[in-house]
Amino acid sequence: MTSTGAVQVDLGDRSYPIEFRPIKEIGATLAGLHKPGKCVVVTNDVVGPLYGQIVQDSLRSAGWAPEYIELEDGEAKKTTDTYIGLVNRLLELQVDRKTPVVAVGGGVTTDIAGFAAATTMRGLPFANVPTTLLAQVDASVGGKTGVNTSHGKNLLGAFWQPFLVHVAVDALDTLSDPEYRCGLGEVVKHAVLEEKQDPSDPSKWVPSTEFFEWLEANAEAIVARDQEALKHTVRRCCEIKAAVVSQDERESGKRALLNLGHTVGHAVEAVVGYGGLRHGEAVAMGTVAETHLAVLRGCCDASVPERIASLLRKLQLPTGLEGLKTDDLVKASFMDKKREQAHITVTMPHSIGDVRLVKITPEELIPAFESLTTNAGSADAAREEDASSKGGAGNGGASNGEANGAAPPSPPSANSFASGAHQNSENFMTGRPTTRVHQPPGGASSIIFG
Ligand SMILES: NC(=O)c1ccc[n+]([C@@H]2O[C@H](COP(=O)([O-])OP(=O)(O)OC[C@H]3O[C@@H](n4cnc5c(N)ncnc54)[C@H](O)[C@@H]3O)[C@@H](O)[C@H]2O)c1
Ligand SMILES: [Zn+2]
Structure with a gap:
């Protein structure tokens, strides 16, 4: 029988809980750790249409006044430009050093938002709401944040521990x-x-x-x-x-x-x-x-x-x-x-x-x-x-770019990270078409690629 309590990451005065609760309970979880006020939800243009509303409604009903930012999807957008753009947006929203940044998405989103939280005004409180399996089991725990540079992956970053990781396994339904x-x-x-x-x-x-x-x-x-x-x-x-x-x-x-x-x-x-x-x-x-x-x-x-x-x-x-x-x-x-x-x-x-x-x-x-x-x-x-x-129902639907038994495709140029693909074209680094989800969870959701 799986326990339902939080898992504690023990890091002295930087300790924090990993809470396992549905996505619609994020407002309450956050309010249990931080006095409600202004907060900024950072997500992307794939996860936002799925969970943005649910998250904002939950925050409002727990007394929060959420601002909302959507980044463009994809590892190719994990760049210094996206990071600087996000910092500027946070400053335009007049955050202060008590304003939590609430990252909702896969590891790309949580890494960028975490780094922006780590560095804006020398550090804003950061809450991590991972929505991919990889982010839930790995990227969200441990405080590594950052973006890619033309010299390689994750070369600009900081250790910045969140004050909360809210793991919503129900959000994986649409993955x-x-x-x-x-x-x-x-x-x-x-x-x-x-x-x-x-x-x-x-x-x-x-x-x-x-x-x-x-x-x-x-x-x-x-x-x-x-x-x-x-x-x-x-x-x-x-x-x-x-x-x-x-x-x-x-x-x-x-x-x-x-x-x-x-x-x-x-x-x-x-x-x-x-x-x-x-x-x-x-x-x-x-x-x-x-x-x-x-x-x-x-x-x-x-x-x-x-x-x-x-x-x-x-x-x-x-x-x-x-x-x-x-x-x-x-x-x-x-x-x-x-x-x-x-x-x-x-x-x-x-x-x-x-x-x-x-x-x-x-x-x-x-x-x-x-x-x-x-x-x-x-x-x-x-x-x-x-x-x-491929093209199947439910959660199915594979992209191209999967490994196959044949000889591997040619390597990309050495500085693949430098070049961002357009939002609606294929992901430059992964070769995957941008993911588009037609309906939010709860209905007959289907995912198509391309
Ligand atoms: N900070 C760390 O310790 C750490 C550890 C491991 C990996 N990472 C980083 O994590 C990144 C990879 O993370 P990832 O695999 O989550 O990739 P990702 O963030 O690109 O997410 C994969 C895709 O799934 C979409 N998506 C996310 N949640 C969804 C949902 N619930 N339903 C439908 N679609 C959803 C995303 O928009 C994206 O298109 C890499 O940049 C890697 O460097 C960081
Ligand atoms: Zn890994």
Whole structure:
């Protein structure tokens, strides 16, 4: 039975609750933590038409006077221009240092709005209302905010903790299947690094396989978006991430464990091009590849990567990709290496629940990259399902730009982030057409792409 209480992120005087309540209760949740007055809702032009009214009505009925800002959708709009535009809007609205910024959307929106909150008038109170699975299980917890620059992703930003994370699992009803699956990649990552407090000494954290086993037993319900299964999934991920962040807020040590799957995943994303693969898919295959590397280095049993791959397949996620050139992947890792001098810090799962950090050279990643092709066949199930959901009813409807078994598309130019796509054209970085949702939830909602 899933608990209904809040999860606490323990950071001394920056501690805050993660509340699990329906989207229409945001006003009350916020009023429980902050005296009602003016606040500014920041969302985007996809989420706004779905939830903007519900959120504003809820705020008004709890005594708030909400202002409302819609940003343009898409990672391509996670730019310094959007950020400066938002700061100017906040100043035009005459916010003061007590005016909460309430971000409602996926990780792109919450990262931009969080950064604007962190920096406007040296810091405004920030409330995070994540509406994608990825944002609920990952981006909303931990206080990282920021935007992309022409030099790379998230290079301009700040640590700025929210005073509230309001997780509304009901808001996921309108999320497309590919975006939902993308979040599941991060869910499995959390399960692989789950620790629990040692009952005989709560200051010690010991490996736990509980959540991983629960996912194995409930994969079907999760794929079917069963609400109870989803609530448990999101809550456990928030608890796992909150525990890690509470132990290492600024990523000077343990927090780097959350990069599990990301060293290989980022290299794959860079080589395939950000239009060829969703982030969660790259993380899924990266998690298997990094575990495979641990096996080759003699610190992990060979059954572990297969067990992770098997769970990913059940969740319709890819575990590898054909057509990747190892040389290209190593070069992509060298780009990362520049920032860390000689070595890359990579996560090394020793078993489920026991993940450690190891410094290696990009060349030492080669066996992990090579394993991606070996694991490629297993990606078919996810893609077949995706193809059959194209144009389908309910939450279905895949975009283009999904990974496929063929050779990956050409990489984009090095400074892809610099160029913003027009609002109604395809997303420049992801190659996805802009999402348009025709009806808000509650009715016969359908999502079309393009
Ligand atoms: N701050 C952190 O710690 C952290 C961690 C992980 C990722 N991130 C960042 O998060 C971003 C990715 O986040 P994302 O995957 O949520 O992408 P996103 O914000 O682009 O959302 C994906 C798509 O879903 C739409 N959408 C959002 N909620 C919806 C809903 N309920 N119904 C229908 N459509 C909805 C969005 O408008 C968008 O088109 C990246 O920029 C990444 O850098 C940040
Ligand atoms: Zn990630």
